[in-house]
Amino acid sequence: MTSEGVAYPGHTHGCLTYEDPATLRALAVEQVTAGLAAGEQVWVVGPQDRATMTGWLRSVPGVDAARRRDALRLLPVGEAYRHDEIVDPDRQVRAYARATTEALAAGHTGLRVLAEATSLVRTPAQRDAFARYEHRIDHWMRHRPMSAVCAYDRRQLGDAAIEELACLHPETNADVLFRLHSGVGDAAVALGGELDPSNHRSFAVALERADPRPVAGRLVFDAAELRFVDHRSLLHLRDHARRHDAVAVLRTPHQAPARLVELLGLTEVRVEVLR
Structure with a gap:
């Protein structure tokens, strides 16, 4: 943990847009591998069921042991967010603040989240609220041992919706002209x-x-x-x-x-x- 005036050295907040589901699966392997190696608790949040997400991660060494010791959680999106509703930005930040505190108390070095959030931003009202949340959690993570990558399916959302969200991340593969973070x-x-x-x-x-x-x-x-x-x-x-x-x-x-x-x-x- 650090003071508000200094960036936490492990902070990352990325936005991945994808069209091929294989890209999302590869990112899950990358994030879980890196997080476990760093001693973090890792959450993979997605629209798929746990069995499907488990299949994505079969190539990760020690993945079953990581799940048994609660270093890895595979969560359907409705368990980590208010699924198909409008996210309350402050409430969601508080939820991740609690999760980070609990991860540290359990002996992990921090919390790393990969969230496939397409279902949370389908409507303009959902995107407005989630964009506000994106900036609030970005600021909170800057000073805490939490990192996150938000993934969005371009086929379902389209370029304009992607731009609204991607521009609020310090790192993104989306083709945006500006970033505000x-x-x-x-x-x-x-x-x-x-x-x-x-x-x-x-x-x-x-x-x-x-x-x-x-x-x-x-x-x-x-x-x-x-x-x-x-x-x-x-x-x-x-x-x-x-x-x-x-x-x-x-x-x-x-x-x-x-x-x-x-x-x-x-x-x-x-x-x-x-x-």
Whole structure:
């Protein structure tokens, strides 16, 4: 466990989109193998029954012994989440917080979860709630010994729905132009990729769902990995800062955002150019 200001060194939060079920099965083998080797408790959460998921993992050394000592749990999705309902973001974070505490108390080094969550995000209302949960758990995991990979079936959801969810992960194989995820240190949020005219509305939605809050009147955005930002997205930062009566601080290695902020007169946005 670490303080809120320091990232937990084992933290990973990934999003896998897939079309071939063999990709999901291979990921399950990879995650279970890595988690058991690290001494973690590993959960594989999926729509299949336990017998099917057991079959996926036959190639993992010691898998049966791991299940007997509760180092590996195979859970139908309805046992880990409110299946086919709208997820309560805060309630779900609390559930994983308890599970992580219990894993540590049982002698494991942490908790690792692979969750096939397609059935939880089929409707717009489900996606809105689950996207909010994704950012909250991403922030919580950043400072705790929990890691997760969320898997989504592209054939069932489509590209637009996938984009809503994948952009809220620090790591993803989805073709998204930008990423918004938890920051480290005093940065509430980290931004990566590109924010341009094609995705500024998606950015506004992601920002509203993440809803980062200011500290001492400052909302710090770590944009070290953000290659480009246009004026529309800067306006979204301004609007979010206004809602919280704060100043948005954008930390970037690029000079262009500072010039845009000056030209637009965005007094609620401050650019700190990284040296």
